[in-house]
Amino acid sequence: MAKIEFKFDIDGALQDEPLLDSYELEYMFHQTRESMVAALERKLDGVVCDEHQQEPSITITGRYDGETEQMDIDYHIDTCCQMFLLKVVNMLNNVN
Ligand SMILES: [Zn+2]
Numbered sequence: 001m002a003k004i005e006f007k008f009d010i011d012g013a014l015q016d017e018p019l020l021d022s023y024e025l026e027y028m029f030h031q032t033r034e035s036m037v038a039a040l041e042r043k044l045d046g047v048v049c050d051e052h053q054q055e056p057s058i059t060i061t062g063r064y065d066g067e068t069e070q071m072d073i074d075y076h077i078d079t080c081c082q083m084f085l086l087k088v089v090n091m092l093n094n095v096n
Helices: 012-016 019-043 082-093
Strands: 003-011 057-065 070-078
Touching (some): 003 019, 019 057, 019 082, 070 082
Parallel strands (some): 003 057
Antiparallel strands (some): 057 070
């Protein structure tokens, strides 16, 4: 199974907002993480490098922008080699 790590960042003014907003944000982050991890695990189930038998390791960063109220998602993928990286990127791009 691929290793999947999740991080969240908040940009902008939201950190100074009242508690209710950060609670809602927590909830949104939680929901996002659940659905993304489930989708990634499904896509990358049993995927290992043909040559090195290593699994990919994926770090997802969700960055919430308090100004625009948008969530940006970034992937960082670590693999044993370049060939496998390309393969994993391809699989992730072949979405849904
Ligand atoms: Zn490899």
